[in-house]
Structures are given as structure tokens and as C-alpha cells.
Amino acid sequence: MGMRSLGDKVSGLLLCAITVLVICNEWGLAAWTQPLKAMLVLALMAILVFQVRLSRKAFVAVAVLISIALAATHAGWRAIVVDGLVTSAFIGAFFTALSTLRSVAATSPAIQRAGTFLAGQRPGRRYAALTLGGQAFALLLNYGSLQLLGALAMANAKLEPDAEIRAHRIRRMLLAIQRAFVSTLPWSPLSFAVAISISVIPGTSWSQAMLPGLVTSVILAGIGWTLDTVFKPHLAVTPTRTAPQGTWATMLPLVALLAVLVVGVVSLAQLTDVRIVGLVAVLVPSIALVWMFIQHWSEVPFAKVARRISDYVLQELPGYRGELVLLMMAGYIGTVGAQLVGPLMLRAGLDLSMVQPWLILVSFVWIIPLAGQFGMNPILAVTLLAPLIPEAASLGVEPTALVVALTAGWALSGASSPFTATTLLIGHFAGISALRVGVVWNGAYTLVCGVVLSCWVLIYAFVL
Numbered sequence: 001m002g003m004r005s006l007g008d009k010v011s012g013l014l015l016c017a018i019t020v021l022v023i024c025n026e027w028g029l030a031a032w033t034q035p036l037k038a039m040l041v042l043a044l045m046a047i048l049v050f051q052v053r054l055s056r057k058a059f060v061a062v063a064v065l066i067s068i069a070l071a072a073t074h075a076g077w078r079a080i081v082v083d084g085l086v087t088s089a090f091i092g093a094f095f096t097a098l099s100t101l102r103s104v105a106a107t108s109p110a111i112q113r114a115g116t117f118l119a120g121q122r123p124g125r126r127y128a129a130l131t132l133g134g135q136a137f138a139l140l141l142n143y144g145s146l147q148l149l150g151a152l153a154m155a156n157a158k159l160e161p162d163a164e165i166r167a168h169r170i171r172r173m174l175l176a177i178q179r180a181f182v183s184t185l186p187w188s189p190l191s192f193a194v195a196i197s198i199s200v201i202p203g204t205s206w207s208q209a210m211l212p213g214l215v216t217s218v219i220l221a222g223i224g225w226t227l228d229t230v231f232k233p234h235l236a237v238t239p240t241r242t243a244p245q246g247t248w249a250t251m252l253p254l255v256a257l258l259a260v261l262v263v264g265v266v267s268l269a270q271l272t273d274v275r276i277v278g279l280v281a282v283l284v285p286s287i288a289l290v291w292m293f294i295q296h297w298s299e300v301p302f303a304k305v306a307r308r309i310s311d312y313v314l315q316e317l318p319g320y321r322g323e324l325v326l327l328m329m330a331g332y333i334g335t336v337g338a339q340l341v342g343p344l345m346l347r348a349g350l351d352l353s354m355v356q357p358w359l360i361l362v363s364f365v366w367i368i369p370l371a372g373q374f375g376m377n378p379i380l381a382v383t384l385l386a387p388l389i390p391e392a393a394s395l396g397v398e399p400t401a402l403v404v405a406l407t408a409g410w411a412l413s414g415a416s417s418p419f420t421a422t423t424l425l426i427g428h429f430a431g432i433s434a435l436r437v438g439v440v441w442n443g444a445y446t447l448v449c450g451v452v453l454s455c456w457v458l459i460y461a462f463v464l
Contacts (some may be wrong), residue, residue: 007047008318014044015096015324016313019281022093026278038085041092041328048321056322059329066336074339084335087199087383088328090277094195095327096317097281100288102144103312107295110253111140111148117250119152119173127176127228131221134180136254139188139261143421149177150429168233170430175441178426179224182414186220186407187213189265189276190284192327193410194403196379198276200386201406203399206276207269212404212460219456220411223449261287323421327379334383342388352388357395361405361461362454368409369446372417373438378410401461408453416446 021037024030049060063084070077105111118133119126130149137145153173160166185193187210194213198204264287268279289305296304345352352360364385371381386406392399414422418434423442427434438446 007051009314011044011047011321012313012315012317014040014047015092015317018044018089019093019096022090023278023281026274026281027272034086035082037089038082041085041088044092045325045328048325052322052325056325056329059326059333063329063332063336066333066340070336070340073343080336080339084332087331087335090199091192091196091328091331091379092324093281094192094277095320095324097284098142098190099317099320100285100312101291102141103308103316104288104291104295105141105144106148108253108291111137114251114254115148115152117247119149119156127172128225130173130176131180131183131225133251133254134177135184135217135221136251136258138181138184139190139258140254142190143181143425146177146181146422146425150174150425153177154429171441172228174426174430175224175228175445178422178437178442179221179415179445181422182411183217183220183224185411185414186216186404189262190280192379193407195277195280196331196382197386197403197406197410200383201392201399201402203392204403205269207266208400209403209407212400213407215456215460216404216408216411216453219452220449223452224445227445227448257287257291326377330377330380331383334380335387337380338384338387341384345388353390353394357397358458358462360389360395361397361401361457364402364405364409365412365450365454365457366409368406369412369416369450372413372419375419377419378413378417381413382406382410397461401457404460405457408457412446412450412453415442415449 018037018040021033021040025034025037045060049057067077067081067084070080074080114133115137118129121129130153134145134149137149141148154170157166157169157173160169185191188194189206189210194206194209198206198209261283264283265276265279268274268283269276272279292305292308293301296308367385368378368381372378386402389395389402392402414420416438417423418427418438420434420438423434423437426441427437430437
């Protein structure tokens with residue numbers, strides 16, 4: 001067995017162990033095991049740092065440097081470092097849980113047929129279909145929705161013989177898919193935007209943030225559809241129209257799965273006091289497990305499912321090493337870095353309690369996507385900024401208003417930052433740079449959404 005193979009197996013098992021410990025913590029079980037989370041995260045990073053590319057190693061290097069700086073300047077640095085590692089642990093557990101559903105969906109013929117049906121819609125309703133259907137796929141597959149629908153969209157576009165029509169179709173379809181994805185971030189129980197934001201803003205929960213998050217989602221999706229309709233290209237040649245494969249009944253398995261997921265999350269949220277991270281970490285793998293049995297029921301179900309679980313833990317999950325290092329270290333850097341930045345701001349005479357509350361809320365909508373232009377991951381931006389702001393009560397707003405502002409900025413960063421997975425994937429499919437996707441394709445969209453969302457954030461905070 002090679003060292004890489006052994007490292008993959010150990011890292012997969014460590015991620016599963018971290019997930020179990022996070023679940024125990026969220027559900028109030030086996031509290032004595034919690035100090036192990038920090039140790040397991042350190043062990044995991046010690047393995048993964050040698051397996052990722054240089055840009056990911058840089059995140060680990062920054063984490064080490066800020067830890068050294070904290071130890072040199074802060075007496076209680078050990079507790080802060082542990083808090084940062086605990087944040088990394090819950091991010092890793094959340095990712096591990098979400099990836100189970102993505103793994104099962106990748107082998108589902110029903111999901112493939114639903115995606116093909118959406119991509120094959122007539123031009124007049126293709127954008128709307130991909131927006132609505134893309135939101136459903138994003139809930140289930142997370143970033144996998146971009147990969148699946150992006151590949152299907154490109155396959156559909158390549159059937160068009162006219163180069164001009166094909167270029168417009170690729171752009172409009174890929175933007176519909178990307179904007180559908182980012183529009184789910186402010187409310188989806190499976191989005192990092194919601195999970196992180198409610199974890200850093202005390203007194204908030206997913207059930208409180210869901211309805212205003214849905215309004216944010218409608219704004220993001222609606223503006224995207226409006227811009228696509230208003231600036232629809234005028235073609236010299238009439239495109240060939242083909243009927244989509246299947247009917248809307250093709251979408252029923254996806255709708256049923258979404259209903260189970262949403263109803264399950266809502267029910268557990270009402271019946272327990274467990275945070276959304278704890279609910280998702282239990283519910284999503286459970287749904288994935290049942291789905292696996294359904295897929296293999298006509299074969300040897302128990303043997304097949306056991307094999308797939310083994311492959312997921314020991315091979316597939318370690319394959320996400322780059323994403324895991326980025327996300328987990330971003331959470332650590334933000335959590336620990338905030339304890340360094342806070343005292344520096346005070347010494348510089350920067351007191352955010354003296355800033356107008358409305359300005360703080362609106363600034364989140366713009367600062368997070370602006371920071372994304374310079375390579376700052378939204379997880380890093382939110383975990384860094386949130387501890388620096390005054391409590392919601394002192395601002396005269398409900399804590400949920402802060403979550404609404406943070407998730408709105410997070411969504412805009414997903415659409416515009418050339419360093420996020422969304423723009424990188426869309427750029428890959430389109431054969432252009434992520435910078436062009438974020439700044440040129442989505443520049444006007446980001447600005448219009450930023451203005452409208454700024455108004456919505458203020459209305460929710462001070463009127464509703």
C-alpha cells in the first residue's frame with residue numbers, strides 16, 4: 001500500500017470520526033469526547049497539507065502564522081486556537097455530511113434524466129426552467145449541481161450548429177445555473193452561508209432566517225431572470241427548436257426527494273433545539289443511505305451498500321482534500337484572526353459601536369463580495385467580520401437581520417468573486433477565465449442585486 005493510499009484511508013476515517021464527534025456535540029451526547037475534535041483536525045491537516053497544491057498549502061501556512069502571532073500577543077491563546085479548530089471541525093463535518101447526498105445522486109438515473117430535461121427546454125423558458133430546477137439541484141447536490149447541470153448544458157449547446165447562437169446559449173444557460181445556485185445560499189439548510197452565519201451570530205437559527213432568506217433568494221433569482229429577458233440577444237438566424245426529452249413528470253423524483261429533505265429538516269428543527277449543522281449531519285447521510293438501498297434493491301443490497309460506503313469513506317471523501325483544506329482553514333483563520341484584528345482596531349481608534357447600524361448592515365452586502373475579488377473566501381470573510389461587530393441589541397436590530405445581511409453578501413460573492421468554486425466551474429465549462437465570469441458576465445447583475453439587497457436588508461432590519 002502506497003503512502004498516498006494510506007493517507008487517503010486515514011484522512012477519510014478521520015473525517016468520519018470528526019463528523020461523529022460534531023454530531024455528539026450538537027445533540028448533547030458524550031460531551032467528554034469533545035476535546036478530541038481539535039486533535040483530530042490537527043491530525044487531518046498534518047496529512048492533507050502534503051497532498052494539496054501550493055495555493056491550499058498557503059492557507060495552512062497562514063493559519064500557522066496567525067497562531068504564532070496570537071500566542072505571542074494573547075494570554076488566552078490556547079482557548080482561542082481550540083475554538084478555531086472546533087470551527088474547522090464543524091465545517092469538515094458539514095461538508096462530509098453534504099457530500100454523501102452528492103455521491104448517491106451522481107449514480108441516480110432519475111437525477112440525470114431530470115437534468116437533461118431542464119437543459120433541453122425551449123429558449124423562451126430555458127432560463128426560468130434552469131433557475132427553478134437549478135435551485136432544486138443545488139439543494140441536493142451543492143456544488144455538484146454546477147458540475148451536473150453545467151455538463152448537460154454544454155452537451156445541449158453543442159447540438160446547435162450556428163456558432164453565434166451556440167455562444168449565446170452557453171452563456172445564458174451557464175449563468176442561469178450559477179445564479180440558481182447562489183440564490184439558494186441565503187436560505188438553504190444545506191448551505192455553508194446559513195450554517196456559518198447562524199453559528200457566528202448569537203441568538204439566531206435556521207428557522208428564523210429561512211423566510212427572509214427566501215425573500216433574498218427571490219430577489220437574486222428574479223433579477224437574474226429580468227436581466228436575461230431585458231438584454232436577450234437579437235439573433236440574425238432563428239435557432240432550431242427541439243422538444244425536450246421527457247415531460248415535467250421527469251422532475252417528480254427530484255421534487256419528492258426535496259420534500260423529504262425540507263420536511264425532515266423543518267420537523268427536526270421544531271422538535272429539537274439542535275442547530276442546523278447537527279440536524280443536517282444526521283438527516284442527510286440517513287437520506288443518502290436509504291437512497292443507496294433503493295438504487296441497489298434489485299441486486300445484493302447490503303453488500304452493494306457496504307461497498308459504496310467503504311468507497312465513499314476511503315476513496316471519494318479524501319478526493320475532496322483541496323476543498324476541505326480551503327474551507328476548514330478559512331474557518332480557522334477567520335475565527336482566530338478576529339481575535340488579532342479586534343485589539344488592533346481598538347488601538348487604532350476604530351470603534352464599530354460608533355458606526356451607524358444601517359451602515360454596518362449594508363456594508364456586509366458589499367464588503368464580502370469586494371473581499372472576494374482579492375481572494376478572500378466567504379467563510380473567511382464572515383468568520384473574521386462577525387466577531388468584530390457590536391451585538392444586535394446594541395444596534396437596535398434583531399440578530400436575524402445580521403444573518404440576512406451576511407448571507408446576501410455571501411451570495412453576491414459567489415456570483416462575482418473569481419476565486420469561488422462557482423465562477424471557476426462556470427468559467428471552466430465556458431472556456432473563459434473565472435475573472436471574466438465574475439466581473440464581465442456577472443458585473444451588472446452583482447451591482448443591481450447589491451443595490452436591491454441593500455434596500456431589502458434595511459427594510460427587514462428597521463421596518464419589518
